[in-house]
Amino acid sequence: MFDHQVTDVFFDLDHTLWDFEKNSALTFAKILVDNKVNVDFDGFLEIYAPINMQMWALYRENGISKSELRYQRLKQTFDRLEVLVSDEVIDKLAHDYILHLSSFTHLLPNAKEALEYLYPKYRLHIITNGFQEVQTKKLRGSGIHHYFQKIIDSEMAGVKKPHPYIFEMALEKAQVDPKNSLMIGDNVEADILGAKAMGMQVLHYNFHKDSDHGECIMINDLIEIKSIL
Structure with missing residues (x-):
């Protein structure tokens, strides 16, 4: 062979x-509610997933930093959804995402x-x-x-x-x-x-x-x- x-x-x-898609979705289900971000959840995930892939491709090529990746994938998703979310809340979501992601274990x-x-x-x-x-x-x-x-x-x-x-x-x-x-x-x-x-x-x-x-x-x-x- x-x-x-x-x-x-x-x-x-x-x-x-590690089942990134499932664990990521569970993380967002928690942190969007915790941070009182009112958004259509399925619509959010549908737009977020390809943007996240694009951001990771840029990160691999040193096109963006780790902090930019964490911010931009959320910022661009909310912009596409035409949902106004402050930078303060985006930064909090980015922090909470990393904090809680590894607690899901699928x-x-x-x-x-x-x-x-x-x-x-x-x-x-x-x-x-x-x-x-x-x-x-x-x-x-x-x-x-x-x-x-x-x-x-x-x-x-x-x-x-x-x-x-x-x-x-x-x-x-x-x-x-x-x-x-x-x-x-x-x-x-x-x-x-x-x-x-x-x-x-x-x-x-x-x-x-x-x-x-x-x-x-x-x-x-x-x-x-x-x-x-």
Whole structure:
């Protein structure tokens, strides 16, 4: 299935193991009510989701800072909804979102089953572009932190996937050759192309229902890992 023996498996976290969409929606359901923001909830989520993706793409390319990402994704959503929300309230929502997000612990279907299967056979690690103060809480809260030997995030590395250095740091910390490593993630540019450029083997978890890109094996359910590794 793969060109070389795999000894180490590196996972992305959000949209790959941790159910970002569900946990994010639950967080907003809480903080919008707590902050008395009167908005159509389904309409808010529908507009917020693509804006958040755009902001993250800009953040990966160093087009915006962490604080700008947190502010702009909310500001632009409220502007599109034509709902007037003060900067003070937006800043409070941005703070509360980070505070409460990791308290929701839903994983994607079969994430734990896949990790249980892999854990005795491979060394497992995380490479994430998420924020350091949040990602560890997500892993601990959802009960999967103990599966992973090394957890590398973009704030620790000083760069974000697909930059080569974050993969280089991860490989160095895990003390493994790229050719014996497998990266599993949902984002073609950040996870798949980024890891391939470093000589790692790759597996695309097709969370976003992308069309077949021919870059690597693609799976639509994490349980399929059992038939591949």
